[in-house]
Structures are given as structure tokens and as C-alpha cells.
Amino acid sequence: MHQIKYFLAVTRTLNFTRAADQCNVTQPSLTRAIQKLEDEFGGILFNRERALTHLTELGRMVLPHLEQTYEAAEAATLLANSIGKAEVTPLVIGVADGLHLPVMDDILANLATTLPALTLDVRGGTSAQVLDAALKGGIDLVIIAMPEQAPDRLETWPLFQQRYAVAVAAHHRGGNGQPIAMAEVAAEPWIDCGDAGTAIWRNAACAMGSTPTFRHKVESRSQALRLAALGLGHVIVPAGLAAPGLRVVSLSDCELYQKVVLGAVAGRRRGYAAEAFLRAARARDWQPVGTDPAGQVGLIKLESAQSTAAGSAL
Template structure:
């Protein structure tokens, strides 16, 4: 199926006349007719029924009309987008963000980027760490904000944005909320909500095993929003980065002698072309005043 066939079909469906459709498409009527006949052969049946000077859609034609309208509109949008990119009037940017990253950190950054970059066309998505790295390497994202990890691909070029501790997230009516800091032994027996695909979860399990601390790992959440709502619903406690804004009714508390923190990076892929939009975002991200974690003591 070729796009000019779809365009001719839509013109006939709109004008109900092959001659007027040919004039509208600036082609000869025989050429238009042949193109539609070829389309009918590909779709397996007649699309129009001729009655005197008018042509009406057949049942197959009526079924195909919305699909072909959508196909043609998508093709025109893609063409317009490509033209905008070629002329420099559009600046597409795709950013992937690790699921536990606080979206509040991005608001002022994206606002500044939007004001400084004409034609910004932004795609923003979140994913678990492994999926984010995979999709980044496959070219789905121009830039990624993710956690530092030992298994990051060598082709990723990264810059540190900030470092932060993980703390216990609990309800404000939980006994932990009354403490300035939690002794690790108090975590034993607590119902726990894990983060699916988060690097902190296996590290927390290891630290608990080394300290002979035994939380009851029962639930799992795939995003920060789901995690907070599950804690708010009374399903248990969880770990959350200290700089993540929390819902009303929740609070964060540090744990004594629990060395669980993360380094947040912004990254691109070495050897891949860095667009003007990507370059502007990288510069803005590296220049931003990110949270500073105070030393425990």
C-alpha cells in the first residue's frame, strides 16, 4: 500500500466522484482509477460502488475509511515533524528517568529548557533501572537520569548530579514517626513494601541479612507514586530517597548505621549524535543546584 493510493481513496470518499477527486489530487482520472484498483486488489475487494455520476463506499470501503484516514493523518504528521526537524524549527528530545526519581526535580529544569529552546518537542518516560538502560542503549532515549551502578555499559557517558540517602517511609501515625532515627533492630517483623526493579531493594536485603534484621518482605510497587499510596493505605513501610516529596500523612526517618545511598547521574551514549536539545538539557542539568546530603553523625 502506497500513500498516494490512500490519498486518492480519501479524495474519492470525500467528493464521491472520480473526476473531481482526480482534479483535487492533480492527477489524470485513469491514473487515479488505476491506483484505487490496485489498492482494492491489496485489500481484497471493491471500495466503491458507482451509481451514475456518484460513487459510494462499499461495506469494505466504509470499514477501511477510518483506518486509512488515521494512516494518512499519521503520515502527514510524520512528514511535518521531519520537515520541522530538518529546518530547525523543531527540537525533539526524549528523556528517560528512573522510576524512583522525584519528578519535582525536573519542573524548573524543563521550564528553563522550554523558555530557552524554540520548538522543543519533549517525550518524558519513566522505567525501572534495567529497562531504562536497555532502552537507552537501543536508542529510545536521548538522555537518561538514572542511578550509578557497577553494571552500567561502557558506552554510557555520565555526569553526577547528586547523592542522597535512602530512608524509611512510614505513616505519620506509625511508631517510627516519633523517632529522630530508627535502630536497625526495630525493622525486624515490620511488613515491608519493595520497589520492583529498583537497585536499592537487593542492597537493602543484603544489609538486613548482614545485620540479622528481618523485615517481612511482602508487597511490591512499581513506581514511587504506587509505593507512597501503599504505605499510606497501611500496607507497610518502605525505603524512599530522602529528597523525594512525600504525600500528606507520610514521613521519612533515617536508620542508624544503615549505609544505603545512591548517586544520581545524567547520561548519554558515547558515539551517538548529541542534538541541540540534548546538549541544552545536559548543560542545564549539570548547572542546576541539586540537593546536598548532609553527613550523618
């Protein structure tokens, strides 16, 4: 594992001497470790050109895999060392409303198993509210939509792109699961959840010349889904969400999404549980299966409209 550690240090510094200093080893030792790694992969990982050291094509290809492997190993080591600790292990995490986070649920379940003294405090709100609370102190980590202009104090790690779709009553004509055109449903009743997904939909529809009619307003997604199942209106939800009495269908003429990140205040000391969550989160693949992370699906690309909507939601 130390070979991967040295490789990642060189990719950050692009300098073998500085990388050796960061890893507290001699430069020849680091070089030998990199050479052993190259022997295992059967190719050169770095083009060594004095001050112009840079990754080869092979190096660029293996980089994301080695990063994930190293983070996973670090997370496993951290969690293993925590077993049997009797101290209270608090974790305060802020999560923006409206996100669908099965991976977070899995990580928290594992933490609860490996950290018997774990105490969780999960706080919600809009991305802007959660971020503001974190900057003021009291929140260890946040999972939010990426701000258009992130504060200098915010350190972020990309997680995935949250896709949004339309939840309609099962008896609606869209209940067959086929994609629906925006013009078909924009004028029908809608339910405002007050979250980022609703804001993105409103801005995207307006950009295409439609004005959604938000007849109902609720404070939580569960309330919105209940009304939608009764046929009182449609609601924008994370793609892939399932709920009784509803069908979640995509829009055929646009793609609604926002970039979701894990964030922490730079320089602020993190507790044991927060560090364990961070390492586990960075080692996992958060992108839902069957979605296009590049965000290029759809007959009409509304990236500018979505960006504006995300900004207004923040």
C-alpha cells in the same frame, strides 16, 4: 569567558601547546590569557615544569567553580540562541524509577519556556532497562544509578548521591521523626516498589542479619505511599520526600544511598534540546541540601552491601 575556556583546556591536557591547538589560538595568546586569570586570582594556577605541567593548590581550588561557571554560561548561550526557533525540538530522556529529581523538573520547566517547540518523551524503568534502551537507540540522555561496570559506549557525568529513608504512617511510633534502628522495623510489614531503593534496603538488612518481610508489592511509588499512609507497611523512599499521612525518617544504624549519573551514548549526535539539557544539568548542583555527599554518615557503613544491591538492581 575565553580565559576560563583556556584554563579548562590546560587542565585537561596539562600542556599549553596542545591546549592552544584545541582552542584554535596561538600558544602565546593562551599563555597571556592564563596569566591575566592568575592576576585576577592573585596567584599562580599552574606549575610549569616542561612536560610536568600541573595545577597548583590555588588551581585545584578554583577548578570546580570555573567548570560550573563555564557550563552555566554555555547553557545560557545555547538557550538564548534557541529563543524564537520554530522547529520541533524533541528530547527523549530516560529516568530510572524511584529517583527524586527536583532539579530535573526545574530544568525541564526552563527548557519548555525557552524552547517553545520542545517535545518531551520521558521513559522509565530500572537503571538497567533505561540504559539498555539508550544503547539500542531512541533515548538521548539517561539519569540512572551508576553501573558497577559501565559500558565503554556510555559517557557519564556525576550528579549526586541519592539517599534513602523509611516512610512510615504518621500514627506509627516512628512518626515523631526520630531516626529508627533497623532492628525495630525490619520484621514489620514492608511494601516492595521493585525499585533500586527497595533492593538496596533488602540487601543491607540481610547483611546485618535481618530479613525484611515484604508483604505487599506495587508497581509505582504513588501506590506504595498510599498503602503506607494506611498503615499497611513501610516503604523505602528518597530522603526528603514528603507525602500526606506519612513521616519520612532515617535509619539510625546504617546509611542507604546510590550514586546517580547523567549519561549519554558516546559519539552519538545529540539534538538541540538534549544538548541544552546536558549543559544546564552540568551547571547545576543536584545534591539535596542537608545531605553528606561523601556518604560517610551512619554508625554502620554498608558500602559493599549497597554496591551489591545497586548491582542487582541494575
